[in-house]
Amino acid sequence: MANLTLELEAERKKICQIAKDCNLDFFETIFELINYDQISQFAAYGGFPVRYPHWRFGMEYEQLSKSYEYGLSKIYEMVINTDPCYAYLMEGNSMMDQKLVMAHVYGHCDFFKNNIWFSKTNRKMIDQMANHATRVRRYVDRYGQETVEKFIDTCLSLENLIDRYSVLNAPDKFKSTSTQLKESDYIYNVERQYMDKYINPPDVVEEHKKIQIEKMQSKLKFPEEPVRDILSFLIHFAPLDDWQQDVLTIIRDEAYYFAPQGMTKTMNEGWASYWHSHMMTKRILNDAEIIDFADHHSGTTFMQMGGYNPYKVGIELMRDIEDRWNKGKFGREWNECDDVREKIHWDKRLNQGRDKIFEVRRIYNDVTFIDEFLTEEFCVKNKMFVYKLNKETNKFEVDTTNFKAIKSQLLFQLANFGQPIIKIEDANFENRGELLLTHVHEGLDLQPNHMDQTMRNLFTVWKRPINLVTIMENEGCMFRFDGKNYTKHEIETEKKPENVD
Amino acid sequence: MSIREDQNRFKNIVKGKVREEFKRFVTQGELIGKREDEYVKIPIPKIDIPTFRFGPKQNEQGVGQGDGDNSGQPQQGQGQSGSGQGEAGEAPGEHLLEVEISLEELAEILGEKLQLPNIQPRGTSQLVTEKNKYSGIAPVGPEGLRKFKQTYKKALARYISSGTYNPDDPKIIPIRRDYQYRTVKKTQSPHTKAVVIYMMDVSGSMGEEQKEIVRLESFWINTWLTKHYKGLETRFIIHDAAAKEVSEDVFFKTSESGGTLISSAYKLCQQMILEDYPTSEWNIYPFHFSDGDNWSGEDTRLCLQLIKDFFLPNVNVFSYGQVESKYGSGQFLKDLQKEFLEDERITLSQIESRDKILDSIKDFLGKGK
Numbered sequence: 001m002a003n004l005t006l007e008l009e010a011e012r013k014k015i016c017q018i019a020k021d022c023n024l025d026f027f028e029t030i031f032e033l034i035n036y037d038q039i040s041q042f043a044a045y046g047g048f049p050v051r052y053p054h055w056r057f058g059m060e061y062e063q064l065s066k067s068y069e070y071g072l073s074k075i076y077e078m079v080i081n082t083d084p085c086y087a088y089l090m091e092g093n094s095m096m097d098q099k100l101v102m103a104h105v106y107g108h109c110d111f112f113k114n115n116i117w118f119s120k121t122n123r124k125m126i127d128q129m130a131n132h133a134t135r136v137r138r139y140v141d142r143y144g145q146e147t148v149e150k151f152i153d154t155c156l157s158l159e160n161l162i163d164r165y166s167v168l169n170a171p172d173k174f175k176s177t178s179t180q181l182k183e184s185d186y187i188y189n190v191e192r193q194y195m196d197k198y199i200n201p202p203d204v205v206e207e208h209k210k211i212q213i214e215k216m217q218s219k220l221k222f223p224e225e226p227v228r229d230i231l232s233f234l235i236h237f238a239p240l241d242d243w244q245q246d247v248l249t250i251i252r253d254e255a256y257y258f259a260p261q262g263m264t265k266t267m268n269e270g271w272a273s274y275w276h277s278h279m280m281t282k283r284i285l286n287d288a289e290i291i292d293f294a295d296h297h298s299g300t301t302f303m304q305m306g307g308y309n310p311y312k313v314g315i316e317l318m319r320d321i322e323d324r325w326n327k328g329k330f331g332r333e334w335n336e337c338d339d340v341r342e343k344i345h346w347d348k349r350l351n352q353g354r355d356k357i358f359e360v361r362r363i364y365n366d367v368t369f370i371d372e373f374l375t376e377e378f379c380v381k382n383k384m385f386v387y388k389l390n391k392e393t394n395k396f397e398v399d400t401t402n403f404k405a406i407k408s409q410l411l412f413q414l415a416n417f418g419q420p421i422i423k424i425e426d427a428n429f430e431n432r433g434e435l436l437l438t439h440v441h442e443g444l445d446l447q448p449n450h451m452d453q454t455m456r457n458l459f460t461v462w463k464r465p466i467n468l469v470t471i472m473e474n475e476g477c478m479f480r481f482d483g484k485n486y487t488k489h490e491i492e493t494e495k496k497p498e499n500v501d
Numbered sequence: 502m503s504i505r506e507d508q509n510r511f512k513n514i515v516k517g518k519v520r521e522e523f524k525r526f527v528t529q530g531e532l533i534g535k536r537e538d539e540y541v542k543i544p545i546p547k548i549d550i551p552t553f554r555f556g557p558k559q560n561e562q563g564v565g566q567g568d569g570d571n572s573g574q575p576q577q578g579q580g581q582s583g584s585g586q587g588e589a590g591e592a593p594g595e596h597l598l599e600v601e602i603s604l605e606e607l608a609e610i611l612g613e614k615l616q617l618p619n620i621q622p623r624g625t626s627q628l629v630t631e632k633n634k635y636s637g638i639a640p641v642g643p644e645g646l647r648k649f650k651q652t653y654k655k656a657l658a659r660y661i662s663s664g665t666y667n668p669d670d671p672k673i674i675p676i677r678r679d680y681q682y683r684t685v686k687k688t689q690s691p692h693t694k695a696v697v698i699y700m701m702d703v704s705g706s707m708g709e710e711q712k713e714i715v716r717l718e719s720f721w722i723n724t725w726l727t728k729h730y731k732g733l734e735t736r737f738i739i740h741d742a743a744a745k746e747v748s749e750d751v752f753f754k755t756s757e758s759g760g761t762l763i764s765s766a767y768k769l770c771q772q773m774i775l776e777d778y779p780t781s782e783w784n785i786y787p788f789h790f791s792d793g794d795n796w797s798g799e800d801t802r803l804c805l806q807l808i809k810d811f812f813l814p815n816v817n818v819f820s821y822g823q824v825e826s827k828y829g830s831g832q833f834l835k836d837l838q839k840e841f842l843e844d845e846r847i848t849l850s851q852i853e854s855r856d857k858i859l860d861s862i863k864d865f866l867g868k869g870k
Contacts, residue, residue, distance in 0.1 A: 041504040050503065055514055058507030059548065149510075156550045308564055387565045399562070410564050420553050444555040453551030 003033050008089070011099055018283045019106040023358070024275065026109035027123070028084040031102065035091045039075050040064040042088060046258070047080040048129045052136035052250065053145075054152055077101045081112040081261070083123035096289040100296060103279045107272030110361075115267075117260040117365050120168060125257055132250045139243045151244055155251040157457040160419045162252065163228035164259050186212045226423035226438070231255070233424055238461050248461075262417050263365045270314015271361050273301060277315070308413075313382075317369070320378050321360060322353035367414045374410065376403040412442070420446060425469070435462050439470035446470055455481040514548065516602065516610075523614050524859060540601045608728035611721060615862060618869030620729045635683045642682025651681035695730035695784035697723065698773065700766040702791035704741040705758035711824040714852055715790045716753050718822065721862050722788065730784065736773060740766035742796070746773070760796050763789075763833065764803040771811050785816040788865075793823045793831035801833065805840050813846045818870040820848045822861060846870075 004012060012031055019026070034042070044060035045051045067073045076097065079087040087105040089098050112118050122128050140148045186208035190196045227233045231252040235245055261268070277297060285293055301312045324330055328348030337343055360369065378384075379401070386409045388399035399405075421440040429436035435458070439446060455466045458481075465482040469491065478489045611617065638651060656675035660666040666673075699719055701712075727733045737752035738744055744765040747755065770787055778785055795801050812819045823834040834849060841847045850864035851857075 044504060044507075053503065053506055053510070055507055055511040056550070057504060058509070058511030061504050061508055062511060145510075153550060157552055160552050160554075385565055386562065388562050398565075406564055409562065413563065418555075420555055422553055439553070447554050447556040450549075450551040450554055454553050457551065 004031055008098060012102055015099065015102045015106065015284060018279050022275065022279065024106055024110040026085065026106060026113050029087055029105065029109050030084050031087050031089055033089050033091055036068050037065060039078065039088055039090050040068060043075055043078060047078050048126060050130040050133050052133045053140065054149065077104055079105045079108050081118060081121055082125050085109040085112065096292045097296065099284055100276055100280060100293065103276040103284060104272045107275035108268060111268050111271050114362050115264060116363050117263055121257055121260060135246060135250065139247065143243065151247055154457045154460055155248050157454050158231060159251055159255050161230035161422060162255050162259065164263060164417055166229060222427050223424060226425050228423055230424055234461055237427065239463055266310040266314045266366045267364060267369050269311045270318045273311050273315040274318045316382055317373055318357055321373055322357050325356035326351050326353035367411060370410050370414060374407055379403050379406050429467055434465040434467060437468045439468060441471040445472050451479065452486055455479065459483055519602065520610055523610060540603055541607055542601055604724055605728060608724045611725055615859065617725065617866050620869055632688050633685050634688050635685060637684040637686035639682050639684040640680065642684055646683040648681045648683055652679050655679040655681060693730050693784060694782055695726060695786065696734040696736065696778050697726060697786045697788065698736045698738065698770050699752065700738040700740065700770060700787065700789040701752065702761055703739045703755050703757045704761040706792050706794055706826055708826060711792060711826050712753060714824050714855060714858060717858055718861060722865060725866055738766050738769055744769040761794055762800050763791065763795050764800050764807065767804055767807045771807065774815065780815045786818065787812060787816055788820045790822045790824060791833060792826040793833040795833050801836050805836065818846055818848055818868065820865050822850045822852055825853045
């Protein structure tokens, strides 16, 4: 399928070999040379050649192709996590750009194959997506475009209600436990009969029994435990037609497929940038290209004043880790050293850096990556700070350069990967089959107008009133949409949403 | 490519939005600056699928990198989004998107919204052009023009009428006399030419807001008339105490001061019509916008005379729009009303504010003349 020019193909072979020499381990990677219109199309489809019909892709395409035509933006690199990996090069880019993209892409492919968070993704997703498209088109033929598209809109509105941490687990099963009370639940096992009345005095037994019955009753709550994977719950239990159930399954599958990419953005880009820079400068570039490379590379890893660039933070952290493990700047001895001068010249010549970053790329995601490897020295060296909106001047100002503040702010932004945590607490709320959701409030309110609309969408799926407990402007409250009206209720103290798990 | 389908679908949704919020588009005039020949670029908010997401407070705090000063004054960082992770970092504000809509579609939406009747051109019978179109059918002709479908139908009809048609083995073989060919047919179409002459009072009492209203009105009137008359011509006249013809650009930008003699504009308009637009061939639409202040009663009488004796018999419809202004007395409208209230050939409209633009357009175009 690959349609590279002879010159590009020769370069590709060379770079592929260099990547292998660097111990990068990737699925076969196929490069395709396409024009900007095609690349806009692929990008609108999330990198895939075929997706189900939906106007949202048209909107993306419209924006991408327009902003390219007006010269506002340009897509350099696109690669998808499949086996074999497909990557796209744009016609008309300079040779140096193409080489840079290829080197960068091999970094991504290695990451896709080896990072554990990607281990459960479907590597035949191209086929799967095409399959989804066929199914959706069939429903469109049968039930009409308006109907199907409207339902897809509804599903997409709920798309982020998945449990991102469950990508490593087997799919959720909603088990039902027995509701029969057994004697062993409240009577201690007694080996010697004569001890019975001391070990199980009647009044205590009664009390235990009561507690156990209460526990049992609370188990009758459905679902038993709060559910994070709301989409899966709806697929199982919402009163949907078969085709609707299937569409919702499609949306959920695709959401889970894309989830790891959101969870490892900083690492993934950091890793790929680390390797393109390594390979380009050491092996690939010729003398004439070095300036262009420097220009382009610094453009990608340029951190705007006050911005956050995952390429930049990622590559710098990777390099920092390599350096620290090369010089042995870790462990107890290093942590306990108080002598600044000694620390500056610290070098144990361990040379474990390369191995360490390979390990990091295998088992971390963005949250654990930042949590473990962001050090105070790193923050100082990279001049990081927390900024805040000054309400008086309405300008953003540096709030603090305190390490702990920076770290907690970064982790906060990454926690649950930028999505609010929402759980199904009760699917038979007030014993009327209503849905009770709780928002685990971590300091940020939900956007009110979106919340309203999303609850309406949820209603069309669940077909019974939807309740959401959250905190809005420091007040615990419950929002309710009953099919006609959207209302806000004060809540009694016991229904206050729990704080961070 | 299947993305085209999605793109068309998206555009249709956008047009639906434009329909919904049409009044806003009409009164805000964001459209006019975006005109490009046949198309208008309409800025619309990005259509967003609602999800549970964090509110705008998200952006008040974040981690940045750069030359932040440790000790001294807090330095200014940019309000760039905080995290860049997934969707969370995106600015919560409304994204603006531009979508192209053709003027024709816009006119259709306008007509639909205001339930405007189609315009009946005056004197349709007077001017006729002949055109040749390949819309006829003949049993003979060159092979290149053979109409396969028609030929097949004829053959099918022959089979059925002769009783040889077998539904289980539907084999149809056309023979010579079934053959059908395209042929030239002469069509006669009424030839319609139209001119719109805008006259505006630019005396001191007309402010910026008043002119903006005129600008919006004239844009929509043009859009509607263009739909009905191919090759619509527009002419512009401004006047205070004296009148002159100007370009469209100047028309909307000029601000003069001084007195007002409405008759000066009417005289110039009359001269223009007599010289360039023989009334037997042209559909003529004079529009006059003013704040209703005229210099003297005598001049008003002269104006009324002109309208009665010249304009009404010679033009499709004479339209007068009175824009409310702080300084204008609004007397001219009253004078016109007194004189012509019952006359079908004149339209009078009062435009108090931007919100009334749609109503006023309906006044002007609602008669279908």
